[in-house]
Amino acid sequence: MIDIPSMQRAGANAVKAIIDDVISEKLDVEKKFSSSKTAFRIADLGCSVGPNTFIAMQNIIDAVQQKYQSQGFASHMPEFQVFFNDHTSNDFNTLFASLPPERPYFATGVPGSFHGRLFPDFSLDFVHSSFALQWLSKVPEELLSKNSAAWNKGRVHYASAPDEVAQAYTVQFAKDITTFLEGRAKELVVGGLMVLNMPGIPNGNPHSSSVTGLSFDILGHCLVDMAKEGLISEVQVDSFNVPIYVASPKEMT
Amino acid sequence: MIDIPSMQRAGANAVKAIIDDVISEKLDVEKKFSSSKTAFRIADLGCSVGPNTFIAMQNIIDAVQQKYQSQGFASHMPEFQVFFNDHTSNDFNTLFASLPPERPYFATGVPGSFHGRLFPDFSLDFVHSSFALQWLSKVPEELLSKNSAAWNKGRVHYASAPDEVAQAYTVQFAKDITTFLEGRAKELVVGGLMVLNMPGIPNGNPHSSSVTGLSFDILGHCLVDMAKEGLISEVQVDSFNVPIYVASPKEMT
Numbered sequence: 001m002i003d004i005p006s007m008q009r010a011g012a013n014a015v016k017a018i019i020d021d022v023i024s025e026k027l028d029v030e031k032k033f034s035s036s037k038t039a040f041r042i043a044d045l046g047c048s049v050g051p052n053t054f055i056a057m058q059n060i061i062d063a064v065q066q067k068y069q070s071q072g073f074a075s076h077m078p079e080f081q082v083f084f085n086d087h088t089s090n091d092f093n094t095l096f097a098s099l100p101p102e103r104p105y106f107a108t109g110v111p112g113s114f115h116g117r118l119f120p121d122f123s124l125d126f127v128h129s130s131f132a133l134q135w136l137s138k139v140p141e142e143l144l145s146k147n148s149a150a151w152n153k154g155r156v157h158y159a160s161a162p163d164e165v166a167q168a169y170t171v172q173f174a175k176d177i178t179t180f181l182e183g184r185a186k187e188l189v190v191g192g193l194m195v196l197n198m199p200g201i202p203n204g205n206p207h208s209s210s211v212t213g214l215s216f217d218i219l220g221h222c223l224v225d226m227a228k229e230g231l232i233s234e235v236q237v238d239s240f241n242v243p244i245y246v247a248s249p250k251e252m253t
Numbered sequence: 254m255i256d257i258p259s260m261q262r263a264g265a266n267a268v269k270a271i272i273d274d275v276i277s278e279k280l281d282v283e284k285k286f287s288s289s290k291t292a293f294r295i296a297d298l299g300c301s302v303g304p305n306t307f308i309a310m311q312n313i314i315d316a317v318q319q320k321y322q323s324q325g326f327a328s329h330m331p332e333f334q335v336f337f338n339d340h341t342s343n344d345f346n347t348l349f350a351s352l353p354p355e356r357p358y359f360a361t362g363v364p365g366s367f368h369g370r371l372f373p374d375f376s377l378d379f380v381h382s383s384f385a386l387q388w389l390s391k392v393p394e395e396l397l398s399k400n401s402a403a404w405n406k407g408r409v410h411y412a413s414a415p416d417e418v419a420q421a422y423t424v425q426f427a428k429d430i431t432t433f434l435e436g437r438a439k440e441l442v443v444g445g446l447m448v449l450n451m452p453g454i455p456n457g458n459p460h461s462s463s464v465t466g467l468s469f470d471i472l473g474h475c476l477v478d479m480a481k482e483g484l485i486s487e488v489q490v491d492s493f494n495v496p497i498y499v500a501s502p503k504e505m506t
Contacts, residue, residue: 111362
């Protein structure tokens, strides 16, 4: 359907320039090493199993090292510790087995949802997340009740659905992104940096016009056809909804 | 042969009192939180897949919390971050899936050998290792050469072997434990604590008298018998040696 790893890869390449800029402009090197020698800690939230997460982490470290060097602090270069995070069910065994052998960082894996807390207070210098924040913490509950105006019969997503369905998704996204940002606000050090790379839709565009929306429309139609042919049940289609939301820039600011 | 998890469990219980004492006597709570709010970071090196590692980590956290409370610093209680370490081939997926749901710490997994560096400088408050340090980084090379006096024909271990074999193991252990301690010396904060729980042999006792030694003697005899019956080759027995060493207290001080 959608080649997510390739999209992620393209996204990672596009975002490299942003990362370089953020680190070059915003990273306060002096403040960093005035507070005793500490490592520079980076987290990739929703890392999956690589290799995109390895490329992203290397980009960030390159940019930080560049900043230290350009400011004349090459002799104070920090050590790097990278925290690879994804759900507990992520294949961390494969992730660990494929870590770049010559990596310039100490690697750790962090199991758990980024919709909850993952790290101690003030313990991260840089948070990165790529093509992960579109995942909601759960399907909005209203979609699953037959008595609700948001009951999503014959569809698996909010694209091309009644307003109530889209609204339920929007509310769930707003809750989730708030929890996400509150968690990270506690986990980042003062002066910490964050780069979030996620699929989006232009302000004001209809949900059905996004690539994601179109794809899930097609998936929904396929499942309805399969139900008509008796391959799956209608109840299964009606109760299945994809917990993915594509936000607009306005919703993120 | 040997029920390692049960031995580890028994060891963990026995060592709980030691951990309690070390934390009660040596942990400098005032110094810990005078240096700005930071988490208390604990590593279990050679953690395997649980549940012993979870019990050990809980013991340590209980003892630290007890110390903070008894000194009147309950309101400054740190957050805890636990680093579960083992070889990259350890089953971290299973470890993560079986983490205690109500754990009072943020969990991470750290893939890699504790014979090398695993963490940034000054990044751990407490290092724990239980029934792991008996594993050498490799079989001593002299054992594998037919021309060496330490060629270990017809045996899989140094117990009941010529002195040259035992000596090769002793030298390898000395190298490995030195590398281990040098790494940890860099990774621990000033005032950091370490508890190492490992199988041992009384000073001066012959290697063949240890439970481990006896077990591998029997294993060696079994393999030789299998070779005689043609089930495996003699070359396979001669080239197989278990990279485990049981040290005496004298060797650890």
